[in-house]
Amino acid sequence: AQSVAQPEDQVNVAEGNPLTVKCTYSVSGNPYLFWYVQYPNRGLQFLLKYITGDNLVKGSYGFEAEFNKSQTSFHLKKPSALVSDSALYFCAVRVLTNTDKLIFGTGTRLQVFP
Amino acid sequence: EAGVAQSPRYKIIEKRQSVAFWCNPISGHATLYWYQQILGQGPKLLIQFQNNGVVDDSQLPKDRFSAERLKGVDSTLKIQPAKLEDSAVYLCASSSMGVSSYEQYFGPGTRLTVT
Numbered sequence: 001a002q003s004v005a006q007p008e009d010q011v012n013v014a015e016g017n018p019l020t021v022k023c024t025y026s027v028s029g030n031p032y033l034f035w036y037v038q039y040p041n042r043g044l045q046f047l048l049k050y051i052t053g054d055n056l057v058k059g060s061y062g063f064e065a066e067f068n069k070s071q072t073s074f075h076l077k078k079p080s081a082l083v084s085d086s087a088l089y090f091c092a093v094r095v096l097t098n099t100d101k102l103i104f105g106t107g108t109r110l111q112v113f114p
Numbered sequence: 115e116a117g118v119a120q121s122p123r124y125k126i127i128e129k130r131q132s133v134a135f136w137c138n139p140i141s142g143h144a145t146l147y148w149y150q151q152i153l154g155q156g157p158k159l160l161i162q163f164q165n166n167g168v169v170d171d172s173q174l175p176k177d178r179f180s181a182e183r184l185k186g187v188d189s190t191l192k193i194q195p196a197k198l199e200d201s202a203v204y205l206c207a208s209s210s211m212g213v214s215s216y217e218q219y220f221g222p223g224t225r226l227t228v229t
Binding site for chain 2: 004032034036041042043044045046049051090092094100101102104105106107
């Protein structure tokens with residue numbers, strides 16, 4: 001069965017420091033991987049995706065993610081965290097079968113302290 | 115470009131009552147999804163429409179949940195009767211058709227509280 005794991009419920013980082021939010025996946029076939037961010041009382045906003053090609057993917061707001069096939073991981077990173085980055089982050093995988101539904105992880109709350 | 119619209123934003127009902135949620139997807143998006151997001155969990159797909167046809171409703175509790183997309187645009191999700199465990203945020207999302215349409219665009223959600 002396809003699944004996504006986000007092993008950390010919360011990540012705390014000081015403003016200006018680099019941040020990493022971890023994600024691992026388990027799928028049959030080639031994974032299409034996504035990161036979404038959710039601010040309070042808002043819907044999910046798309047950050048970035050990996051479909052094929054370069055393993056390092058750049059997205060919105062200075063975020064990037066690295067696809068590692070051997071480790072089945074897709075960690076989200078940012079070189080310098082901002083307080084405004086504080087939010088709930090979801091990793092998701094999409095496998096193209098007869099449907100294209102997203103399977104989400106449980107989310108990681110990122111807290112950036114001034 | 116207008117985003118995905120949902121209403122109401124919040125709803126409080128008692129158990130055994132019924133409730134309906136409305137979604138208007140991004141113009142031109144053929145695929146529409148309803149997700150349920152329980153507090154502390156990631157969103158879970160309830161039902162997926164392609165135009166006005168159902169593609170996947172395998173995780174929809176069909177004894178109490180129903181959804182329709184009659185004209186291939188707007189959609190409604192209904193719960194009747196509601197249970198306490200239905201308390202969640204209901205998210206609507208849309209995407210354009212085809213395997214090249216990778217991103218799903220989400221609405222703000224409807225927060226349902228069942229008391």
